[in-house]
Amino acid sequence: MNDTLMILPSSRYDEIRLVKVPKDLDRNEAYRFATGIIAQAEESNQNCRWEDIAEDLEARGFEPIEALIGPALD
DSSP, rough: OOOOOOEOOSGGGGEEEEEOOOTOOHHHHHHHHHHHHHHHHHHHHHTTTTHHHHHHHHHHTOOOEEOOOOOOOO
């Protein structure tokens, strides 16, 4: 199993997301597609939520992965 995963960072630890990259994209293309999809979703809807972005990413073949991330180390 050689899946490529991408972390979608956030300034809030509870909003960090993990997605599986489509097999037809290399790392640079995946980065460009993901950032473009996220930017377009946020630009078209100021109140967009993760569910909206995830739907757009899934339409391009990205797969959201459930991940457990620990608490902030303040």
